[in-house]
Amino acid sequence: xxxxxxxxxxxxxxxxxxxxxxxxxxxxxxxxxxxxxxxxxxxxxxxxxxxxxxxxxxxxxxxxxxxxxxxxxxxxxxxxxxxxxxxxxxxxxxxxxxxxxxxxxxxxxxxxxxxx
Amino acid sequence: xxxxxxxxxxxxxxxxxxxxxxxxxxxxxxxxxxxxxxxxxxxxxxxxxxxxxxxxxxxxxxxxxxxxxxxxxxxxxxxxxxxxxxxxxxxxxxxxxxxxxxxxxxxxxxxxxxxx
Numbered sequence: 166x167x168x169x170x171x172x173x174x175x176x177x178x179x180x181x182x183x184x185x186x187x188x189x190x191x192x193x194x195x196x197x198x199x200x201x202x203x204x205x206x207x208x209x210x211x212x213x214x215x216x217x218x219x220x221x222x223x224x225x226x227x228x229x230x231x232x233x234x235x236x237x238x239x240x241x242x243x244x245x246x247x248x249x250x251x252x253x254x255x256x257x258x259x260x261x262x263x264x265x266x267x268x269x270x271x272x273x274x275x276x277x278x279x280x281x
Numbered sequence: 282x283x284x285x286x287x288x289x290x291x292x293x294x295x296x297x298x299x300x301x302x303x304x305x306x307x308x309x310x311x312x313x314x315x316x317x318x319x320x321x322x323x324x325x326x327x328x329x330x331x332x333x334x335x336x337x338x339x340x341x342x343x344x345x346x347x348x349x350x351x352x353x354x355x356x357x358x359x360x361x362x363x364x365x366x367x368x369x370x371x372x373x374x375x376x377x378x379x380x381x382x383x384x385x386x387x388x389x390x391x392x393x394x395x396x397x
Binding site for chain 2: 198200205206207209213220221223254256269270271272273274275277
């Protein structure tokens, strides 16, 4: 049983460019989450999907950020017109969606973004 | 809203000894879940242990146990028989009734270094 995978693992881009990250959850996990983690901090919630429906978005998710999960499997997170403040680790997590209220989220290895 | 506080500076422990990592939380939700994750330098968040607020007993998972004191709003992680591979960042997190199926709220983390 493979874990959550994310691609790419590292991304360096210039300010103003668009970037897209991909997350493949654990097979048959219905719920998928995106978090952002800056240096010295814990992860902060960005958004959450139940199957293909985006059910919650944090105010951290500005208009330049968009996330999709078109077929309820993998998800993409796009950042348009990147800014230096977007430099962070972007973490994806998934959970079964069948285990009750406080079910465990399992995280991927993350994508480290550096905006120059 | 939920809040997690982890205020310990970097922690050091001798190999094979036990160590306690502190976590206090604040929430107005009557029920909630508490989690501990480990983040090695590679970046992946690894789930360690879960405690439900109405669980009668403190959670244990192998060398990990959770010292849950509800009245004091603390959920300290105890690692017994420390190993060199335990050196990592440790994050306490919670989910309340509001958004029970969505976001985790994390603390800032604690760095643990295990000395040989």
